[in-house]
Amino acid sequence: xxxxxxxxxxxxxxxxxxxxxxxxxxxIQRLYYIYHASGIRGxxxxxxxxxxxxxxxxxxxxxxxxxxMQETFILDSPAKCLIIQPEDYHTMxxxxxxxxxxxxxxxxxxxxxxxxxxxx
Numbered sequence: 083x084x085x086x087x088x089x090x091x092x093x094x095x096x097x098x099x100x101x102x103x104x105x106x107x108x109x110i111q112r113l114y115y116i117y118h119a120s121g122i123r124g125x126x127x128x129x130x131x132x133x134x135x136x137x138x139x140x141x142x143x144x145x146x147x148x149x150x151m152q153e154t155f156i157l158d159s160p161a162k163c164l165i166i167q168p169e170d171y172h173t174m175x176x177x178x179x180x181x182x183x184x185x186x187x188x189x190x191x192x193x194x195x196x197x198x199x200x201x202x
Contacts, residue, residue: 083146083148083150083151083153083167083170084144084146084153084155084164084165084166084167084170084172085164085165086155086162086163086164086165087105087162087163087164087165088161088162088163089101089102089105089136089160089161089162089163090103090105091161098160098161100160100161102134102136102163102186105163106134106163106165106186107132107165108132108188109188110186110187110188111187111188111189111190112186112187112189112190112191113184113185113186113187114184114185114187115138115182115183115184115185116174116177116181116182116183116185117181117182117183119142119174119177119181119183120177121175122173122174122175123173123174123175123177124144124172124173124174125171125173125198125200126171126172126196126197126198127168127169127170127171127172127196127197128168128169128195128196128197129168129194129195129196129197130168130188130189130195131168131187131188131189131195132165132166132167132168132187132188133165133166133185133186133187133188134163134164134165134166134185134186134187135157135163135164135166135174135183135184135185136157136160136162136163136164136183136184136185136186137157137158137159137160137162137181137182137183137184138160138182138183138184139160139180139181139182140158140177140178140179140180140181140182141156141157141158141176141177141178141181142156142157142174142175142176142177142178142181142183143155143156143157143174143175143176144157144164144166144172144173144174145172145173145174145175146166146170146171146172147170147171147172147200147201148167148169148170148171148201149169149201157183171197171200171201
């Protein structure tokens with residue numbers, strides 16, 4: 083099942099600094115971000131790729147299903163990070179108008195890594 087982690091954040095009168103360093107359970111091979119999103123994104127799971135999702139601006143919901151449990155997570159802070167395992171079928175929805183969802187992935191893009199069927 084996915085796991086929400088708090089990212090180290092340092093704040094002072096000049097602003098906030100959030101760090102992603104030595105906290106992810108994988109080496110980052112790919113980085114992408116989703117913005118101007120509407121409707122439902124995702125709708126798949128993976129064979130090998132683990133992902134970390136951070137909503138760096140705005141908010142969104144991430145629904146996950148691993149055939150045993152279903153859970154919905156709200157990403158509404160750049161200091162929250164959701165780790166999604168390969169077996170987690172996931173969809174993202176309810177994006178705020180200004181949402182920017184950053185995804186850090188353990189593997190490079192490979193269309194053969196995607197499983198689009200949801201669990202029954």
